[in-house]
Amino acid sequence: MGYVKALRCRECSREYPVEPIYVCEFCFGPLEVVYDYSGISKVLDRKTIEGREKNLWRYRELLPIDGEPRVGLSSGFTPLLKADNLAKVLGVRELFIKDDTVMHPTLSFKDRVVSVALTKAMEFGFDTVACASTGNLAHSVSALGARSGLNRFVFIPASLEQSKITASIVYSPNLIAVDGNYDDVNRLCSEIANKYKWAFVNINIRPYYAEGSKTLGFEILEQLGWTAPDNVVIPCASGSLLTKIWKSFKEAKMIGLLDGLETKVFAAQATGCSPIVTAIKQGVDVIRPVKPDTLAKSLAIGNPADGFYAGAIVRETGGAGEDVSDLELIEAIKLLAATEGVFAETAGGVTLAATKKLIAAGKIDRDSRTVVCITGNGLKTAEALAGHTASVHRIKPNLASFEDVLNAIGR
Ligand SMILES: *Cc1c(COP(=O)(O)O)cnc(C)c1O
Numbered sequence: 294m295g296y297v298k299a300l301r302c303r304e305c306s307r308e309y310p311v312e313p314i315y316v317c318e319f320c321f322g323p324l325e326v327v328y329d330y331s332g333i334s335k336v337l338d339r340k341t342i343e344g345r346e347k348n349l350w351r352y353r354e355l356l357p358i359d360g361e362p363r364v365g366l367s368s369g370f371t372p373l374l375k376a377d378n379l380a381k382v383l384g385v386r387e388l389f390i391k392d393d394t395v396m397h398p399t400l401s402f403k404d405r406v407v408s409v410a411l412t413k414a415m416e417f418g419f420d421t422v423a424c425a426s427t428g429n430l431a432h433s434v435s436a437l438g439a440r441s442g443l444n445r446f447v448f449i450p451a452s453l454e455q456s457k458i459t460a461s462i463v464y465s466p467n468l469i470a471v472d473g474n475y476d477d478v479n480r481l482c483s484e485i486a487n488k489y490k491w492a493f494v495n496i497n498i499r500p501y502y503a504e505g506s507k508t509l510g511f512e513i514l515e516q517l518g519w520t521a522p523d524n525v526v527i528p529c530a531s532g533s534l535l536t537k538i539w540k541s542f543k544e545a546k547m548i549g550l551l552d553g554l555e556t557k558v559f560a561a562q563a564t565g566c567s568p569i570v571t572a573i574k575q576g577v578d579v580i581r582p583v584k585p586d587t588l589a590k591s592l593a594i595g596n597p598a599d600g601f602y603a604g605a606i607v608r609e610t611g612g613a614g615e616d617v618s619d620l621e622l623i624e625a626i627k628l629l630a631a632t633e634g635v636f637a638e639t640a641g642g643v644t645l646a647a648t649k650k651l652i653a654a655g656k657i658d659r660d661s662r663t664v665v666c667i668t669g670n671g672l673k674t675a676e677a678l679a680g681h682t683a684s685v686h687r688i689k690p691n692l693a694s695f696e697d698v699l700n701a702i703g704r
């Protein structure tokens with residue numbers, strides 16, 4: 294049995310039944326899942342969670358499903374690495390990397406949201422799932438949808454990196470490359486969703502889908518021994534992940550999994566697509582849409598659906614926003630790899646580079662505990678590093694040739 298009571302409009306609080314809908318008929322506000330928290334707090338405590346399988350469904354009472362989980366039974370519970378080498382380089386006391394680069398099966402945090410969305414879509418009786426994607430969502434819907442035996446329509450901007458296209462098409466979805474940017478793709482998909490009875494995970498299933506991001510937050514709390522970090526740095530595309538990590542912290546506090554909560558929430562974006570961070574920096578709540586121009590394609594949403602709410606959370610918690618150039622994100626990818634042995638995609642480079650700037654600017658206190666959310670794997674965007682890595686040592690197959698190299702590097 295599930296604990297979802299209804300959907301509720303974030304703007305006018307009108308309630309709706311649990312159906313594949315996402316927008317308020319009266320004010321066009323986004324709909325959000327409402328739970329019976331007093332019921333949940335009676336059945337869910339730290340011990341119960343700790344006794345469960347190490348996957349994202351260990352927090353299932355706080356996820357919007359009625360029956361049993363059907364997808365993602367090996368997804369979630371990714372490592373929280375104590376990053377001491379990196380902490381030393383950045384000059385902070387305690388730094389953790391929440392490492393979703395190793396997420397099963399498609400190596401980004403999107404497997405969290407898609408596991409929840411597909412389970413819900415099957416509960417609703419859909420046989421076809423779809424999405425508008427900047428890349429990672431396409432991988433996840435293609436892969437988890439294949440395993441679930443669902444028909445899949447996956448829409449991406451035609452400009453996507455070749456490696457990201459391959460990592461979708463290999464699962465044999467119907468892959469549709471649209472001439473336009475993500476915002477064009479999304480607009481087209483909203484039209485298609487109105488006409489065809491498909492479960493678009495990030496359109497008509499969005500209220501349920503988005504809840505899956507909370508599992509990243511619950512895991513951080515559990516892996517820190519049920520305490521909250523002083524700071525959490527989160528990459529923003531639509532802003533949904535940021536709002537849901539904060540929601541997970543508040544829910545954990547509300548149902549007694551967490552005692553204190555004083556976390557500052559920080560938003561990271563690429564300078565070439567930073568509508569949320571720009572609004573935060575200017576101290577305004579209106580998000581002005583932009584045309585994305587950045588290497589960080591997985592964050593390239595110029596008109597972010599949850600940008601307003603993400604900005605409000607950053608402000609309310611005393612956090613800040615920071616944006617970084619393509620060169621800064623590339624340097625950060627290399628820094629993370631060289632210090633902690635983690636290869637992040639461009640979004641991870643954005644998050645770490647932003648963290649570095651926030652520390653340097655004194656917005657993240659050097660004597661505090663910070664979690665940096667690394668949300669996708671570097672093998673997905675390896676092209677981004679072309680021309681930016683050290684060169685390999687090319688030698689003849691003999692010892693003398695090898696020893697020339699040793700001499701050259703001074704060993
Ligand atoms: C989708 C995505 C995000 C953030 O997405 P939101 O739309 O803000 O929830 C962050 N990192 C990666 C790698 C992503 O694919």
Ligand SMILES: [Zn+2]
Nearest residue numbers: 302305317320
């Ligand atoms: Zn409303």
